[in-house]
Amino acid sequence: MRELWYNNGEFMKRNTLRNYIQELLIDVLKSDFPLHANLDFSLAEPPNRDFGDYATNLPLLLAKRTGNKPKEVAKTLIPRLQGLDRDREAAFLEASERAGFINFRFYPEYLLKILAQINADGGGFRASQAGGGKKILVEYFQNNVAKPPHVGHVRSAVIGDSILRILRYLGYAAESDTHIGDWGTQFGILLSAYKEFINSGGERTQIASSPIEELNKLYVVTTQKIEDQPELLEKGKQEFAKLEKGDTENRSLWEWFVAVSAEDFEKYRVLLDILPFDHALGESFYLDKMPEVLADTKKLGLLTESEGAQIVNLEDKKLGVAIMVKSDGATTYLLRDLATIKHRISRQKFSKILYVVDSRQAHHFQQVFEIASRLGYVKGSGMLLHVDFGFMSLPEGAISTRKGSVVSLKNLIEETQKRTLQIIEEKNPSLPKKNMVARQVALAAIKYFDLSHNRKSDIVFRWDEVLDFEGNSGPYLQYAYVRISGILRKLGQPPPAQFAGRVKKIAFDQTEMRLLRKLAKFPDAVEDAAADYMPHIICTYLYELSQDFNSFYEAVWVLKEKDKELKNFRIALIAACGTAIQRGLGLLGIEAIQEM
Numbered sequence: 001m002r003e004l005w006y007n008n009g010e011f012m013k014r015n016t017l018r019n020y021i022q023e024l025l026i027d028v029l030k031s032d033f034p035l036h037a038n039l040d041f042s043l044a045e046p047p048n049r050d051f052g053d054y055a056t057n058l059p060l061l062l063a064k065r066t067g068n069k070p071k072e073v074a075k076t077l078i079p080r081l082q083g084l085d086r087d088r089e090a091a092f093l094e095a096s097e098r099a100g101f102i103n104f105r106f107y108p109e110y111l112l113k114i115l116a117q118i119n120a121d122g123g124g125f126r127a128s129q130a131g132g133g134k135k136i137l138v139e140y141f142q143n144n145v146a147k148p149p150h151v152g153h154v155r156s157a158v159i160g161d162s163i164l165r166i167l168r169y170l171g172y173a174a175e176s177d178t179h180i181g182d183w184g185t186q187f188g189i190l191l192s193a194y195k196e197f198i199n200s201g202g203e204r205t206q207i208a209s210s211p212i213e214e215l216n217k218l219y220v221v222t223t224q225k226i227e228d229q230p231e232l233l234e235k236g237k238q239e240f241a242k243l244e245k246g247d248t249e250n251r252s253l254w255e256w257f258v259a260v261s262a263e264d265f266e267k268y269r270v271l272l273d274i275l276p277f278d279h280a281l282g283e284s285f286y287l288d289k290m291p292e293v294l295a296d297t298k299k300l301g302l303l304t305e306s307e308g309a310q311i312v313n314l315e316d317k318k319l320g321v322a323i324m325v326k327s328d329g330a331t332t333y334l335l336r337d338l339a340t341i342k343h344r345i346s347r348q349k350f351s352k353i354l355y356v357v358d359s360r361q362a363h364h365f366q367q368v369f370e371i372a373s374r375l376g377y378v379k380g381s382g383m384l385l386h387v388d389f390g391f392m393s394l395p396e397g398a399i400s401t402r403k404g405s406v407v408s409l410k411n412l413i414e415e416t417q418k419r420t421l422q423i424i425e426e427k428n429p430s431l432p433k434k435n436m437v438a439r440q441v442a443l444a445a446i447k448y449f450d451l452s453h454n455r456k457s458d459i460v461f462r463w464d465e466v467l468d469f470e471g472n473s474g475p476y477l478q479y480a481y482v483r484i485s486g487i488l489r490k491l492g493q494p495p496p497a498q499f500a501g502r503v504k505k506i507a508f509d510q511t512e513m514r515l516l517r518k519l520a521k522f523p524d525a526v527e528d529a530a531a532d533y534m535p536h537i538i539c540t541y542l543y544e545l546s547q548d549f550n551s552f553y554e555a556v557w558v559l560k561e562k563d564k565e566l567k568n569f570r571i572a573l574i575a576a577c578g579t580a581i582q583r584g585l586g587l588l589g590i591e592a593i594q595e596m
């Protein structure tokens with residue numbers, strides 16, 4: 001049997017049964033219907049799980065092309081599939097026709113083998129090698145120097161961290177970069193604001209006590225003043241020009257801003273409990289690479305002048321005009337992004353770059369990607385991807401991390417932790433290490449709430465949903481894991497790896513069958529989540545799995561079961577569920593805890 005489970009070291013492209021069926025279907029198409037070899041058929045879960053585990057619309061599509069009845073097409077396809085099944089693996093599935101679809105269903109023998117694999121040495125669902133070591137860069141949590149992160153940065157952190165974990169799990173050589181925003185005209189404004197502050201008697205130490213807040217305040221006040229005093233903007237631009245030319249005073253002040261900000265970002269990273277970054281190359285890292293990009297653009301005749309600025313005209317693609325260098329000579333965010341791409345592809349050898357950035361920057365990335373492709377920095381499409389996401393707000397309005405506003409990130413975590421602690425006090429007052437548990441549960445609640453929604457949609461942060469211990473929430477899943485751990489602890493022995501013996505011959509309870517079938521789909525859920533960088537697919541999977549687990553646990557005896565073989569089987573089922581939940585939560589950056 002193919003090692004379908006991510007627990008051996010061999011490289012396999014077709015590492016799920018679903019992929020294998022897909023290949024067989026393509027083989028049949030090619031050999032029997034060469035005219036329609038490129039038909040874009042589906043192989044997915046049927047709308048109703050009573051129909052089976054997978055369903056394909058291939059007969060329906062072929063019938064349309066050939067003028068035959070779907071039923072007849074299905075009837076000829078099924079034996080052909082079985083005939084092509086060299087590896088005798090399709091034999092693990094029962095295939096039948098229904099309404100023009102072929103439905104596949106796992107045979108119980110297959111499911112029992114899978115169960116044994118999940119509980120085998122070291123546990124199943126360990127990393128796959130499907131990614132084949134392909135180098136992918138995931139860019140997220142791109143904070144800006146001298147500014148506290150806003151909710152978009154936090155979403156980026158949580159989503160990016162999960163995507164990185166999923167890709168690594170699937171065997172990609174995935175690396176992370178925070179790409180700090182540390183360059184641009186705003187630093188000229190900040191420099192002039194800071195100098196003004198010092199000139200009017202301010203002290204550096206006043207800033208140093210809480211640098212990010214204080215610098216941000218200076219910046220915000222100055223940008224407000226600019227509305228009535230445009231000369232302040234001019235001053236800012238001059239300071240930035242000096243900075244770009246390497247003025248020592250400006251440079252050393254800027255270095256100070258960058259250093260204190262880096263410390264602050266690290267605090268946020270730890271607070272959010274996300275993985276450390278592999279790279280932290282700010283926008284300024286690419287300064288000396290910008291002239292090269294301008295030269296490339298000129299050479300290809302893409303650069304034109306417009307009102308003193310240097311631009312690339314993208315009107316033919318309805319993408320407007322992209323400004324590379326402003327009329328005052330200042331470099332732009334866009335130009336820095338192009339220099340960054342060139343470096344990442346030609347020097348760092350990434351074959352794909354993911355930008356986890358909120359959807360407001362969609363137009364910016366469209367421009368950047370279009371120019372990068374005209375410059376020949378990328379080959380084909382799909383090397384650069386804006387992994388965009390929507391807004392998160394509170395019922396009463398925006399979540400802002402700036403001072404004096406509704407909620408800061410720190411407050412949000414603290415408040416969630418406080419509310420969690422209250423629930424623990426009510427439900428389980430004698431729990432040891434309550435504070436630590438409350439922090440883990442609070443982080444799970446916040447991250448899961450964020451990740452469980454399709455990243456593209458806007459979401460409203462509602463406490464009753466975030467902390468809903470009975471609904472689709474992080475704490476609900478953690479609680480399912482706690483229950484499982486409790487049961488296994490009570491047994492006081494590791495789950496039996498081998499149990500199959502007699503179990504084969506007995507009728508499964510429906511809840512057992514459903515749970516087994518769900519467990520067998522763990523790898524599908526991870527692959528689907530990776531295909532479009534959509535962590536919510538894993539959330540949905542885990543939620544459904546936990547529901548199936550709860551129904552099972554209500555329906556059958558485990559500890560009190562007299563039949564030893566049956567009892568062992570059920571224990572194995574519980575242990576496998578625990579493994580799936582723990583690994584799944586791990587891919588979301590959420591800790592599975594033993595007690596709560």
Ligand code: ARG
Pocket residue numbers: 139142143144179180181337355357
């Ligand atoms: N620092 C930017 C911001 O906060 C986001 C950077 C996104 N990444 C990029 N390569 N442009 O808006």
